[in-house]
Amino acid sequence: MNFYVLSLIKAALVAVVLLTLCAYLVWIERKVLGHIQLRPGPYRVGPHGLLQPLSDLIKLLTKEGVIPANVNTFLYLLAPFLAVLLALTSIVVIPFGPEVEVFGVRTNLGLTDLDIGILFILAISSLGVYGIAIGGWASNNKYSLLGGLRSSAQMISYELPLALAIAAPLLIVNSLSFREMVMGQQGYWFGILPKWNIFAAPFPQIFSFLIFLIAAFAETNRIPFDLPEAESELVAGFHTEYSSMMFAAFFMAEYANIATICFVATSLFLGGWTPLWPAQYGSDFVPPILLGGAGLMLLYHASQALRTRKWDRYSFPVLGVVFLGLAALFLVPALKPVLVPLFWFAAKSGILIFTFVWIRGTLPRFRYDQLMRFAWTFLFPISVVNLLITGLLVALT
């Protein structure tokens, strides 16, 4: 098939999936936080609040976009656009699965495979600070300004440990391309333990992984590093003055960043689409068993729905059938080579995303100077030492 047509189809598919994912990340976050905090979370719009993202979108679209007096209009409007653009751009280099053949077309699961993919990600995420800094500066509001300043300092500081944490697995796999990075993590130790970078041979990259995760929290401005938008101090930080779709753009950029950084962590450290144990021990049957089990559980609970939750009587069977259908899809031989890698990739990223929400429900916020001290006196030295040990061991073997 024509390269351009194929690329367009893939780009459209990824864009649709990613944007839906961002919208539903908000739902997932609110649901998980709700259950951590002894409340049900969104529940009104659609069954179990499933249509909440749609209603939020309609609400934000129909609101008036206020541009305050005396702002630099060009920069004020550019900032949210820039933020969301950069957040969505980095997705292009992420590989979601191996090279597969669908309907007679051989293609990679993933948009493109830059041989400097990792550098590209670093470059784009460094540019991400501009959206926030410009937004904070252009708003002509002191809270926004403080938020923008804080985030510039924070994101630049945490970029260093982030980059150093990424550099360590690079030494082992010896490639800057994401696809080759994942290919380098194929195979199993003793036939059972995956050769992921966190279990890599000369020096397990578990420390790099933890450093990367901590820095990722800071890069995406999440609790405990959410100082740019610390609501108890700076009202809403850099987006205090933004409303309507401009606010939605910042909001979406944040969630797109979370998704991207979890994808990157999965590819770099958790072996991308590689299953947890080899296929000959039946790892291919994990997705149908999980989804089928979920479907059966929903069907079972539908028969004893609570009287106070009367919609469950209708939503549970429908969702149950949907889950069973998904499970059946994994058993179709033509789709299996596509879906199983995607499942493993999604499962690993999903666990990381859940961790992001979980941490938000647990930890308080750092103070600004403590945050900087943590970056420069703790995280940075450890990542340097980690890199040196990795380099030494790689050189020796």
Place this chain on the structure above:
Amino acid sequence: MSETQAGSAVELEGVSGKVETPQPRRMTLNMGPQHPSTHGVLRILLELDGETIVNARPDIGYLHTGIEKQAEALNWHQVTTLTDRMDYLSNLANNLAYALSVEKLLGIEIPPKAQWLRVMLTELSRINSHVVWLGTHALDLGAMTVFFYTFREREEILRLFEMFSGQRLMTSYIRIGGVSMEPPRGWEKAVGKFISEFDAKVDEYEDLLNANPIFMQRVKGVGRVPVETLLDLGVTGPMIRAGGLKWDIRKSEPYSSYEKFDFEVPVYYESDVWARYRVRMEEMRQSRRIVQQAMDGMPEGRWVADAPKAVLPDREKMKTQMEALIYHFKIVTEGVRVPPGEAYVPVESPRGEIGFYVVSDGTSKPYRVYMRTPSFGNLQALVPLFEGSLVADSIASLGSMDFVLGDVDR
């Protein structure tokens, strides 16, 4: 932030006192009245050098309701309802302070059952106030979940209040001469259930916060002010107990039979946010002990004093006895006549010393009700707590002061 932002030389309007013109490199930040962590409608003008606060000026009065003046237009019994509305987190302590002062003027003896009920309910309202403080304080520091856990306990206490008085917030349960109603059926079971589970809940909060290095970094050594300074400013309650001064009116000038209860007054010496946090956590446990004792040793008898001129008679008696009907008519139509004089009985509220200085000219309406509220005193510590600290620390300090703006402005 090398230069002052354009337009930052704002007018510091509406604030009395001398305010210097902002120096170059400094930024004036108007925090509040609509700010998520000023706990109500407090406005603070901050002069910042970077993120360090050089100057802080609180501006109060956004919640002014004129309660003090209003009290002069109502009769003695009606003022009780106003006291609920000052400090809406510890309304029963306010009720009690007002009732004690007026009872001193009237010279009535309160039966033990009423006293025990008063102790039990004010301690429950202390727990109520402290859990709300803990939740909002943790929320300010970014720990969202504690807030929801504490509100679960608050809900239980409010349900108990509703059981006793029919109201969740504006209870007005403690009245002049006793309490307004007989305790409801099954109250021992409801209170007992709450009390038996509460210690585990406090442990749960401490698990979430004490073991958390980020929380400890945010509170330890933050907002440290010597206790002498606090005393000079008229600060009372947990804030001075966290500075090492063992001053608790329940112990030093016992009222309402507090001398018959066995409890400790927690004291810490650091006088920082961490010490204030520990004082209040420990007070919650002590309050639980007091409630337990009050419940176990609840005396039998009437819940109102035998003072027909001041206390409304029973419904039953009013319908059957001529004398009771006359008293009822007199109290309802013209109110209680309180002998001329003045009285002040302080009470240890969750926030500190609360007292009502009541002056009577012998009529059925107070001549003056001056309210000495702990929040107003505690808020005076804002300037020494804020100046020289970081913006982020100021949020922690603000939370540790635990004031209610309705109590400040009244």
